[in-house]
Amino acid sequence: MSIFPDDQAIAEAAASLCAGKLVAFPTETVYGLGADATNPDAVLSIYETKGRPRFNPLIAHVADLEMAEKLAVFSPLAKKLAEKFWPGPLSIVVPLRPGHGLADVATAGLDTVALRMPDHPVALALLRATGRPLSAPSANPSGKLSPTTAEQVRRGFSGKVPVLDGGACKAGVESTIVAVDGETIIQLRAGALAREDIEKAFGRKVARAAKGAKISAPGMLLSHYAPNASMRLDTAPQPGEAFLAFGPASAFSGETRNLSPSADLHEAARNLFSMLHELDATGAETIAVAPIPHEGLGEAINDRLQRAAAPRD
Ligand code: TXA
Ligand code: MG
Numbered sequence: 001m002s003i004f005p006d007d008q009a010i011a012e013a014a015a016s017l018c019a020g021k022l023v024a025f026p027t028e029t030v031y032g033l034g035a036d037a038t039n040p041d042a043v044l045s046i047y048e049t050k051g052r053p054r055f056n057p058l059i060a061h062v063a064d065l066e067m068a069e070k071l072a073v074f075s076p077l078a079k080k081l082a083e084k085f086w087p088g089p090l091s092i093v094v095p096l097r098p099g100h101g102l103a104d105v106a107t108a109g110l111d112t113v114a115l116r117m118p119d120h121p122v123a124l125a126l127l128r129a130t131g132r133p134l135s136a137p138s139a140n141p142s143g144k145l146s147p148t149t150a151e152q153v154r155r156g157f158s159g160k161v162p163v164l165d166g167g168a169c170k171a172g173v174e175s176t177i178v179a180v181d182g183e184t185i186i187q188l189r190a191g192a193l194a195r196e197d198i199e200k201a202f203g204r205k206v207a208r209a210a211k212g213a214k215i216s217a218p219g220m221l222l223s224h225y226a227p228n229a230s231m232r233l234d235t236a237p238q239p240g241e242a243f244l245a246f247g248p249a250s251a252f253s254g255e256t257r258n259l260s261p262s263a264d265l266h267e268a269a270r271n272l273f274s275m276l277h278e279l280d281a282t283g284a285e286t287i288a289v290a291p292i293p294h295e296g297l298g299e300a301i302n303d304r305l306q307r308a309a310a311p312r313d
Contacts, residue, residue, distance in 0.1 A: 017035065017036050023161070024163040026166030031152070034136040035135050038106075040106075057107045059116055061134045067133060068117070071102060085193060090198075092180070102133065114177055115133075120169075138174060141157070150167075176189060185198060229284050230286050233302075234290075236250070237288035240285075243287070243290070246291070248263070249261060255284060
């Protein structure tokens, strides 16, 4: 069975997007809830459908660097980042170009935009077919877990949003977001591209965004990825709890999912949201989570776990 949508399905989805409708589509990180980024009404319906706070700007997805450069001004360093890591899980915050055409609501009124070219054949085919930038946050109701399968998207929006099914996402966490300030690369959000990989490729340290700094990602709300269960991190499970394990099996007899029995952080990132969904669906009141190393993709995994565990209002 082929899970990839055929040309006709892509063409229909593109027509629907150009008519101002929403279409969810797969990327290598998570499924995105896509809208024509130049159409304010279409973008507004993303915020409405997700129940997302208005001040949160959206990542605009592009088919290639050429489309990106029509929207924004790339410094030599920003351009090198795109050339090195696109298509891929890196969003780059760049100043808008005059006459860019993006809807104000897509950038939440900022004079910069986060752009990325996703590394997924379905996403790229869709972007080429629409010929327009697509705003796409993760395709989940605001505050819920990010979806990594088409089925999770359908369930999240009760079947109200059409979904292109491209199989399970290979990365499983959102893109890394960086901004460029002169010769400095600043990481605004840890994500599927490890900070160390950028540092290795560019032979320099990547700065981490300070709280309240000039450049920040306004959407980095503390409580964001919220399962119904409460969560205890960096710990061993107690009787009655569900357990999200990492590494070689323990003797725990309760409901358990193991992010990666072989302690592989890529595998763990890919499994993170699905396994949280599954453990949450058992109705457990508390999910205990094993310690996850803080290196490489562990940074993004721990970031997501901390958000999931943050106090809710
Ligand atoms: O992997 C991903 O990035 C997924 C897939 C669908 O591509 N998309 C995604 O988009 O996670 P979204 O909209 O959920 O994430 C947007 C993040 C927010 O934290 C927002 O604050 C930040 O990007 N952001 C967007 N524009 C920005 C800007 N101009 N300056 C700083 N941060 C920005
Ligand atoms: Mg999200």
